[in-house]
Ligand SMILES: NC(=O)c1ccc[n+]([C@@H]2O[C@H](COP(=O)([O-])OP(=O)(O)OC[C@H]3O[C@@H](n4cnc5c(N)ncnc54)[C@H](O)[C@@H]3O)[C@@H](O)[C@H]2O)c1
């Protein structure tokens with residue numbers, strides 16, 4: 001059994017794997033939600049920025065919001081872990097030194113609040129998944145009936161993302177710790193605007209006007225577009241990494257070589273010189289976010305749900321099935337591209353093609369099940385603008401309807417378990433319904449999942465048609481659904 005990666009064993013690492021000296025770094029960033037994606041994306045970019053600039057203020061305090069597993073993975077390793085790139089153009093393995101502390105919000109909330117209020121901390125980043133924000137799907141604001149939020153508002157030790165964040169902001173206010181920038185890195189449209197609103201909703205519900213004024217003058221919430229396909233690490237991956245590294249690394253992550261981070265340049269205080277590591281600082285992120293969510297994430301969801309319906313395990317396998325590839329191309333070329341305002345200089349069709357190429361990466365093993373999780377939180381942000389745009393332009397959004405139908409089929413049949421926070425209620429909604437039209441009508445009518453515009457007009461019938469085609473699990477039928485004979 002190989003020794004474990006830690007500060008004590010870095011002397012055995014392959015030459016050049018660790019590029020910054022972890023012992024020299026101060027903590028300047030708090031990250032909430034230290035999952036695989038943060039480790040492969042923001043933390044890796046921070047590490048590279050420190051290497052390129054020599055600015056040692058930006059070590060990361062990484063906070064787990066729920067599971068202790070990541071603490072068990074990273075704390076015995078002094079925060080060190082490796083990033084392995086997989087696929088064409090993969091670079092050498094890199095050990096990341098940027099994470100300098102690992103905290104557990106459920107176990108030590110006061111330590112997290114104290115770190116958020118540390119005057120040396122100027123940036124908070126977040127990847128807590130779409131459901132981690134506890135929004136009311138109908139209004140987009142904070143769900144004030146959520147039990148965790150209710151408890152946080154009542155003054156309990158905070159357990160929710162927004163409750164914890166607000167407690168930290170309040171501590172900064174009362175201690176004069178200085179301005180701070182809150183940088184959401186979850187796949188949500190206008191993610192900075194979303195988090196600003198949720199924080200404001202929480203502060204309003206507290207009735208804390210002073211805090212609200214302090215936040216307005218001292219905190220910013222830049223929106224960001226984040227991109228790097230990062231599957232969950234498997235036991236086989238860990239064994240491969242140990243072979244390459246010569247040390248056991250239980251915190252290892254694997255990702256595609258591609259990565260992109262577009263950040264709204266609206267910071268309240270200092271920030272790392274991320275541009276040196278290729279980050280795009282822009283005045284308006286929205287076109288970038290829309291293009292990515294509507295072309296990449298929506299196509300991902302389409303392949304995940306149709307793939308699951310056909311019993312296909314990975315995205316790379318799904319995109320190689322001709323009928324599913326046709327569905328992906330149809331979604332991108334016929335439904336998204338004509339209804340999207342692309343960022344200046346981006347050819348949306350070429351962007352879509354490169355995304356499909358990335359999905360084909362056979363070395364990633366990104367499962368349809370992982371991509372398909374939490375569908376009730378993801379479908380509308382990824383597809384609603386495309387569907388309404390097509391309907392307004394007289395286009396038939398057949399591929400978008402297929403993605404929605406695929407999700408509905410899984411909800412109605414209950415298999416596999418996709419860990420959706422609304423799973424129980426939604427499967428109850430479909431109990432006893434026997435026709436696709438009834439299932440489509442009932443689920444499209446869920447106001448916290450879909451906007452009202454999708455429940456009227458031709459869209460429900462299209463979803464029902466797609467549902468029937470997909471339920472047969474026959475690629476010939478699917479192909480005929482996607483490209484019907486002209487009547
Ligand atoms: N994995 C990717 O390819 C990728 C790419 C771009 C963006 N993202 C964004 O990052 C998010 C996390 O992805 P990941 O791959 O790190 O997933 P992960 O499962 O490895 O980590 C999820 C993190 O979110 C936290 N979390 C989950 N539910 C929560 C809740 N209800 N409240 C608070 N925290 C909660 C977990 O504790 C964990 O730290 C995604 O949901 C997405 O928004 C992921």
Ligand SMILES: O=P(O)(O)OC[C@@H](O)[C@@H](O)[C@H](O)[C@H](O)CO
Nearest residue numbers: 187226227228229230297300371
């Ligand atoms: O991470 P989620 O759960 O929001 O979505 C699943 C995938 O679509 C997503 O993680 C992509 O891999 C990622 O957004 C690529 O940058």
